[in-house]
Amino acid sequence: MMAGSGVSRREVLAGIAAGAAAGMFGSLSSAKAAVSEMVWATWDSNGHPEYIAAFEAQTGVKVKLSYLSSEDAQFAALKTGTASDWDMINPSLNGSWRYIKAGLLEEIDMAKIPNAAKMYDVFKTTPKVLDASGKQFAVPYLWGLNPIVYRKDKFESEPDYTTLFNEKYKGQLAMRDYALESIGIAGLVAGVPRDKVFLMETK
Known part of the structure; x- marks a missing residue:
């Protein structure tokens, strides 16, 4: 322009300020059968009690929050293994590639996330959460x-x-x-x- x-x-x-949620254990819909508790590494502005309460009530999974200080600190914690208890993180959309390239994330089965159909089209088609083979490792959720x-x-x-x-x-x-x-x-x-x-x- x-x-x-x-x-x-x-x-x-639409292109540079979206956020993404990435899981290290797989899809959230399988959380009820897989675990009784999960650790979410996120920003303090995201961990609202009303969000957590609704998720816990629906899945029966207890959510523990680990608050982030910076994107670089989050990546370093995963890279060095000091955050091995984290189950889900919040990388920036433009920063997701380095987590994927470093092999720090597990592939997400989008078929197990039915609400994904309600996302903005630009979120559904962005290649920024895919690896070279087209596997998806994160879900864009934040517009800006x-x-x-x-x-x-x-x-x-x-x-x-x-x-x-x-x-x-x-x-x-x-x-x-x-x-x-x-x-x-x-x-x-x-x-x-x-x-x-x-x-x-x-x-």
């Missing part, structure tokens, strides 16, 4: 982390990511200090083709 033409949150997040929050009395129309580069708002805007989104957003606004931006982000 050319600079100045407006880059929507939906477009950029960077909503645009703004005051309607300060904007004549709904802002998009080109607004971040508008001199009119210099010193008045902020965004999360995270290279994954920052590089992708800047690239799209500058006119770098979308497939090139996303390829750069996954390398």
